[in-house]
Amino acid sequence: MIDSQDREDIISECLDLLKSERRPVWLPENAAEAEAWRKEHESSHKPGGVSEDAWFELYDLAINDPETGWSLLLELISRCHKLDLSMIAAGPLGTFLHHHAITFSERIENELAANPSFRDAYHWTMRAEGEDRT
Numbered sequence: 001m002i003d004s005q006d007r008e009d010i011i012s013e014c015l016d017l018l019k020s021e022r023r024p025v026w027l028p029e030n031a032a033e034a035e036a037w038r039k040e041h042e043s044s045h046k047p048g049g050v051s052e053d054a055w056f057e058l059y060d061l062a063i064n065d066p067e068t069g070w071s072l073l074l075e076l077i078s079r080c081h082k083l084d085l086s087m088i089a090a091g092p093l094g095t096f097l098h099h100h101a102i103t104f105s106e107r108i109e110n111e112l113a114a115n116p117s118f119r120d121a122y123h124w125t126m127r128a129e130g131e132d133r134t
Contacts (some may be wrong), residue, residue, distance in 0.1 A: 002061075002068060007075075013054030014076055018084040055091070062096035069096055070104060077117050085117065089124030097125055 002010070028034035057077070062069035073093055080088065101108065111118040 001065075007072065010054045010057055010072060011075055011079065013051060014058060015080060017052060017055050018080055018087055021085055021087065023083065032037070058092045059095055062092045063099050066096065066100045066103065070100075070107070074111070074115075074118065077115075080117075080124050082117070084119040086124040086127075089121045089127075093121055093123045097122075 028037055058069065058072055061072060067091070073088070073096060077088060077093075079087065096104075097108075108122070112122060
């Protein structure tokens with residue numbers, strides 16, 4: 001079990017990592033646009049780089065502590081930028097579903113019905129696996 005401060009640290013560090021890995025959804029049309037994106041991207045990086053430790057801790061929790069992993073995933077999905085849902089889906093959410101989909105099937109169905117961000121992330125897991133089960 002993790003305390004509230006550890007929980008917030010994991011979520012914050014995962015959000016920082018997602019932001020640092022996000023690419024523009026548009027292609028720069030000139031050197032000035034490319035340079036502006038590069039500067040913004042560099043400014044989102046913390047000195048010494050963004051740590052991936054929290055991301056791997058989330059993977060570990062998704063496998064070995066599914067209750068905590070589930071709640072962290074839901075919080076991360078609710079707080080992340082929409083562009084980051086595919087990375088969460090291809091990463092810790094996909095891992096969680098692989099290990100615990102049957103046990104959590106009712107909760108997954110409830111989130112699919114009520115939570116548009118979770119639904120989008122879930123659909124990305126299906127795309128990552130090369131199938132569409134929707």
